[in-house]
Amino acid sequence: MARSKELVPGVGRFSRSQVAAKRGLYKGLKKSEKPAVEPTPETVEKTIGGNNNGEKRIVPTSKAPRFYSAEDVRQPKKSRKTAKPSQLRSSITPGTVLILLAGRFRGKRVVFLKQLESGLLLVSGPYKVNGVPLRRVNQAYVIATSTKVELESIKLSDELNDAYFAKPSSKGAKSAEEEFFEEGKPKEKEAFPASKAALQKEVDSTLITAIKKTENLVKYLRSTWGLSKGQYPHQMAF
Structure with a gap:
C-alpha cells in the first residue's frame, strides 16, 4: 500500500521545499531581469458610503494573517563590528620559508x-622548484621557519592581489531540457590564462635567482615535511 502524502488531514508529510526538490521544479525556473516595480503602499485611503461613516477611511492594502506562528521567529543580531584583515604574525616576514599544513600542497615548503x-x-x-604556484594561504595553516630568502631587490607586480x-563566472543551462542534454557531454577544460602564466614565470625567475644565493636552499624547498611517531611540532624548532 502506498504511503499517504498526509500525516493528518491538512498536514503534508513533506515540506514545500522537499516537494519542490522531488518534483524537480527548480530545473524549470527561468531567471530574467524584470523592470523595477514600485513598492505597493501599506495603506490606501478609500471613500466609504453613509452619513455616519466619515466619508473616507484609511484601509491596509494587505490583510493581516488569520493565524500566527506559535513560536517566536528569531531575528538576526545586528553587529556593529567591521571586518578587519588579520594581523600578521611577527615570525612571518617577506622572504620567510613557510611549511603548508593543509590543502592540496600540505607538507610543501613555500616562500612568503x-x-x-x-x-x-x-x-x-616557486613553481619550477617544487610545483607550488602563486597561492593564497591562511596564516593559521602554516608553520614559519627560521630560513629566509632575501627579497629586498624583488619588486612584485600590482596585479598580484585578491582579484x-x-x-x-560560468553560465549554466537556461532550462531543464538544456541541462538534460548537457549531462552526458564532457566539459571542456579552460586553458590557463597566458597573462597569469607570464606573471608566474616572472616571479619564479626572480625568486630562483635569490634562492640560488643560499647553498642547498633549492634542495630544502624541494623536500617535503612530515612528522614521525613521537614527534610533536610544538616541541620542535624550525
Whole structure:
C-alpha cells in the first residue's frame, strides 16, 4: 500500500521545499531581469458610503494573517563590528620559508611574498622548484621557519592581489531540457590564462635567482615535511 502524502488531514508529510526538490521544479525556473516595480503602499485611503461613516477611511492594502506562528521567529543580531584583515604574525616576514599544513600542497615548503588586503598570505614554491604556484594561504595553516630568502631587490607586480585569484563566472543551462542534454557531454577544460602564466614565470625567475644565493636552499624547498611517531611540532624548532 502506498504511503499517504498526509500525516493528518491538512498536514503534508513533506515540506514545500522537499516537494519542490522531488518534483524537480527548480530545473524549470527561468531567471530574467524584470523592470523595477514600485513598492505597493501599506495603506490606501478609500471613500466609504453613509452619513455616519466619515466619508473616507484609511484601509491596509494587505490583510493581516488569520493565524500566527506559535513560536517566536528569531531575528538576526545586528553587529556593529567591521571586518578587519588579520594581523600578521611577527615570525612571518617577506622572504620567510613557510611549511603548508593543509590543502592540496600540505607538507610543501613555500616562500612568503606579501600579505594581501584580505589578510591572506601570498606564497610561491616557486613553481619550477617544487610545483607550488602563486597561492593564497591562511596564516593559521602554516608553520614559519627560521630560513629566509632575501627579497629586498624583488619588486612584485600590482596585479598580484585578491582579484588575481578570482574565478571566472560560468553560465549554466537556461532550462531543464538544456541541462538534460548537457549531462552526458564532457566539459571542456579552460586553458590557463597566458597573462597569469607570464606573471608566474616572472616571479619564479626572480625568486630562483635569490634562492640560488643560499647553498642547498633549492634542495630544502624541494623536500617535503612530515612528522614521525613521537614527534610533536610544538616541541620542535624550525
